[in-house]
Amino acid sequence: MKKFLFALLLITTTLFASNLQTEEKIYALIIHTLLPDNQKIKVWGDTPHNKEILQNITDLQLVESPKDANFLLLDNNSSIETNALIFVTNYKILEKMQKSAIGGFFWQKGRPNILFLRKNLQKKNIQLPKSMQDFVEDEI
């Protein structure tokens, strides 16, 4: 049984890795790291691009309304009031939502940046693995 589970995991993981574009892989890894225990993560995006990314990630359920989601991927909507985890794709939105957003993945200074805000991780009681600590910042 263990062998079977291991083989299944290996196959699933490999498929998972090869079927997604790099951007989608990055979001998949971030979402599953932030919400490791959720069996079915409900997600919502505020732009067609963000929706497409979330839709292409396996094991996520793209919902119609941000109220039903427990993970939001936002590019331009900073006025949403929610208890869901917020991750942004735009530096300006992160500036506006630095008290509530867990982090962001955005272009700045000529390079793509992934950033998690320490205070907001603590508020949500999220402990990132050691290898991700390099991406944690006290402020933006």
Place this chain on the structure above:
Amino acid sequence: MFKIFLLLFFSVITLFASEKLSSLLTTYTKESELSKITKQEAAGIIDIFTREDLQKMQAKDFNDVLKLIGGLHSTRLTNNITAFSKPTTSTIQLPSVRLYVNDHDMSSSSFGSAFLIWGELPLEYIDHIEVYKGSSSIEFGNETASLVIRLYTKEASREAGNKIRIYGDNLGSINGDIYHAQIFDNGLSLFAYANVNNIKRTTYHNEYQQKEYDLKSNRKGHNLYFNLKSTQFSLEAGSYVKENDNLLGIGIHRTPTGGDLDSYHHYFHFINKFPKKFKLEVSYDKLSYDRTYDDENGIKVTNAPLLNHYNIHFKDSIGSIVLEKLFHYTKHSLLVGTFYKHKRFEANGNYANTDTGYLHTNSYKNSLNLYSLYAEYTYDYDNSLRLIASAKGDFTHYDKSVKSSNKAILRIGAIKHIEKFRLKAFLTKSYVPIAFYQLYNPQNMPYKTNPNLTPMNLDLGSISLKYKSNANEWELIFAKNKLHDVIVYDRRTPNGYKNSNKTITYTRYQFKYTHNFNQNNRILLDLYTGNNSKDVVLSPKYAASTQLFNTVGKFDIYNELIYKSSYSCYGLYMDAAFDYTLAVKYHYNKDLSFGLRGENLLNDAFEQAYKNYNKAIPVQDQKIWANMEYLF
């Protein structure tokens, strides 16, 4: 059991994720390179210098890249202008190479080339560089050229922030770059760049009648660039001002006693994208090229006694409108476009011999209306085969004296993918536009012109076979050019330049290889040779370059070696050349880095021979540069 399985599943995913996030971010950076978006496979055989390449090379100015273009030797003329020769040939016609910054054609109307002013432009505001060989320019909606170099500026949407870069060298050069990028709440983005430079180069010497003369090639100037963009429009403005020494000058004994080039090029370019893939471009250029030569031992020009002072001031202005529309239907794409250019050209001359009291001044001007219609049809037969056919008509009409011409360009091509192989083949019937300076000068002073010249016709054929696996990529390239009605200079005729009935054939063979050791370590090899039907060797017949990119911890290490075979020219024998460059950059943190770049470290770089000068001069100086970059 199911819950345990799910928990285990996500734990493994999380573990996998954590270990891979940095690596995925590196992959994402590479996959997101702008060159992957901008490159046009159908436009020719392409060399690309990515942003990552330019950063690791610590490339400073255009020359650092030009010398690496496969199939060409980058060199400089007697008056220190950047030029190119193909293996075995002398320098090629200036209008054969066109330079673009984004969608803007940087060529002057007087010379049909951008390299007189932009040959050494500072690169800090440039994101990446694409070099198209065997091109026709139809894809770029502009005047024709067989070699097109496109420089793309950095995108404000990716740059948000500021950068300062300062570098200097052991000869006392200093260069400063600064830029600011911002995205506004309404979606507009702004990119503004400024550069100031004062570049010192090695001074060579010439001795004549026991007197020593300095051969200088220093330059200084500044470069400003600005763009404002939305999803619908872009507005760009650029200004490059440059003072440049003359190196050997044009005196009969190569004994310069003064003179320089004072030049500027200001331009703006507006693009608006309308619904239904309709595009409008409007641009305007103003150029000035003020060249002075002083040589106490005599400057020989046409229709005048021996001079010791020569000044010519060219002023150009170019107005341009381009309209394009793209039709796309399943497997079919059709690009149709038209452009109109109005080019004004003015020259003021002042020629003297202060010893004899001779003085002659002249002034002349002309203008050109250029109309063009073009279309390119692309058919995707299936996922692996793309067929391309394009046609263009160029109609030129001059204001005064010069013969008008109507020229056609035809091009067919195919791109075929077969598993890991890709085959590209292009056949082009084109022509080489004639620069104003060869066509119009009513007094034929200080040089002869021929208003009845007709453009040389050019047949181009190129084929490339590329193989790409995960770690390896190689490409074999074969290209053949046939130049008809070759323009030659005959000093015995009243008009100098004339169309001959000669045809010159040129063949190029090239092999490129890239091996990726991993994400951060890569080696590139480029071997090329060529021959011409005249069976003369005026530049190295064989050449090779290798580039090794490594990242070790916080260090980027770059090695570059360029080989050119020995050659003889103007009675001089030039030994084989080995131009070795080593650049090391230390990243103190993500925003601050320090670098050193050593150029021509073996002091054995490619040397150019010049007529009437008894030594060859290295195109590259031996230098050590120190570099600091800070993002904030």
